[in-house]
Amino acid sequence: MRQNALFQLGMDLGTPSTSRKEDIAFESPVSVDAQARDDHFVVRNGVRCAGAHLIIDLYDAERIDDLDHIEATLRRCVTAAGATLLHIHLHHFEPNGGVSGVAILAESHISIHSWPEASYAALDVFMCGKAEPDKCVPVLREAFCAKRVAVSELLRGQGA
Amino acid sequence: MRQNALFQLGMDLGTPSTSRKEDIAFESPVSVDAQARDDHFVVRNGVRCAGAHLIIDLYDAERIDDLDHIEATLRRCVTAAGATLLHIHLHHFEPNGGVSGVAILAESHISIHSWPEASYAALDVFMCGKAEPDKCVPVLREAFCAKRVAVSELLRGQGA
Numbered sequence: 001m002r003q004n005a006l007f008q009l010g011m012d013l014g015t016p017s018t019s020r021k022e023d024i025a026f027e028s029p030v031s032v033d034a035q036a037r038d039d040h041f042v043v044r045n046g047v048r049c050a051g052a053h054l055i056i057d058l059y060d061a062e063r064i065d066d067l068d069h070i071e072a073t074l075r076r077c078v079t080a081a082g083a084t085l086l087h088i089h090l091h092h093f094e095p096n097g098g099v100s101g102v103a104i105l106a107e108s109h110i111s112i113h114s115w116p117e118a119s120y121a122a123l124d125v126f127m128c129g130k131a132e133p134d135k136c137v138p139v140l141r142e143a144f145c146a147k148r149v150a151v152s153e154l155l156r157g158q159g160a
Numbered sequence: 161m162r163q164n165a166l167f168q169l170g171m172d173l174g175t176p177s178t179s180r181k182e183d184i185a186f187e188s189p190v191s192v193d194a195q196a197r198d199d200h201f202v203v204r205n206g207v208r209c210a211g212a213h214l215i216i217d218l219y220d221a222e223r224i225d226d227l228d229h230i231e232a233t234l235r236r237c238v239t240a241a242g243a244t245l246l247h248i249h250l251h252h253f254e255p256n257g258g259v260s261g262v263a264i265l266a267e268s269h270i271s272i273h274s275w276p277e278a279s280y281a282a283l284d285v286f287m288c289g290k291a292e293p294d295k296c297v298p299v300l301r302e303a304f305c306a307k308r309v310a311v312s313e314l315l316r317g318q319g320a
Contacts, residue, residue: 040256041278051273055316057316087251089247091247096200100265101264104251104262106253108260108282111269113210117200119320120317122211154215154312156282157278157280157282160275
């Protein structure tokens with residue numbers, strides 16, 4: 001059984017849904033003193049990074065063609081995470097009723113793209129600073145009555 | 161050496177920068193005939209999915225505090241990928257000069273968040289349909305003179 005199949009079955013063994021990774025060009029990393037730097041990086045789970053990026057898949061989800069519900073849910077996520085909304089934009093596709101929406105935050109962004117015909121929605125929640133992206137997961141699960149929710153966390157900008 | 165350290169050194173062994181993955185609740189997957197379904201899913205590298213989501217990290221990058229340059233670059237990416245721009249919004253942060261920007265596409269989105277003080281920018285390029293997200297990578301590398309570019313590909317919505 002392929003790893004991807006294992007992941008889909010909820011039996012992920014630590015391998016992500018990543019099918020390809022490349023690292024183009026490379027120069028020696030510069031040693032930095034994270035404590036001494038005056039920047040906006042955070043330490044999450046002991047790792048210094050630019051922010052946590054959650055990749056969230058909702059399967060067997062409902063109301064993912066409802067533009068107003070999606071916007072309200074994104075706004076609830078922003079509040080739940082303690083983030084600050086700067087801009088929000090949603091687009092409704094025809095004829096399938098899918099929605100693409102992005103909330104730009106002071107802490108980065110939340111995006112959603114939905115495929116109602118497959119009862120599937122792909123989201124990502126990227127937050128830096130003191131915001132708590134994990135708080136969005138139960139909001140999304142409840143709002144869209146998703147029977148399965150898969151979450152992967154990427155700690156972006158490690159070593160930058 | 162931790163896997164994360166290996167990844168940062170460009171010696172990734174197949175493990176991503178993902179530090180956590182959870183799969184909340186689960187019901188038996190329903191067998192579907194990908195060919196028979198009238199939806200907008202695509203087959204990429206033999207895998208049926210909603211779209212390809214590239215996670216792109218630019219290290220030792222330049223001009224990532226230049227709002228106009230970033231907008232022009234995102235627009236070049238859209239063209240290079242053969243995608244359709246629906247909406248674009250960028251925000252300039254003070255005092256560090258960082259930029260958050262998102263281009264919403266008919267095919268999903270491109271986002272960028274930059275930390276000029278760390279010469280680092282986090283992007284993601286999510287595209288479904290016939291668009292070619294890989295075409296954005298050389299555009300970004302050149303535009304921001306990034307000395308290192310790390311790319312991971314997630315095939316979203318497998319099994320949906």
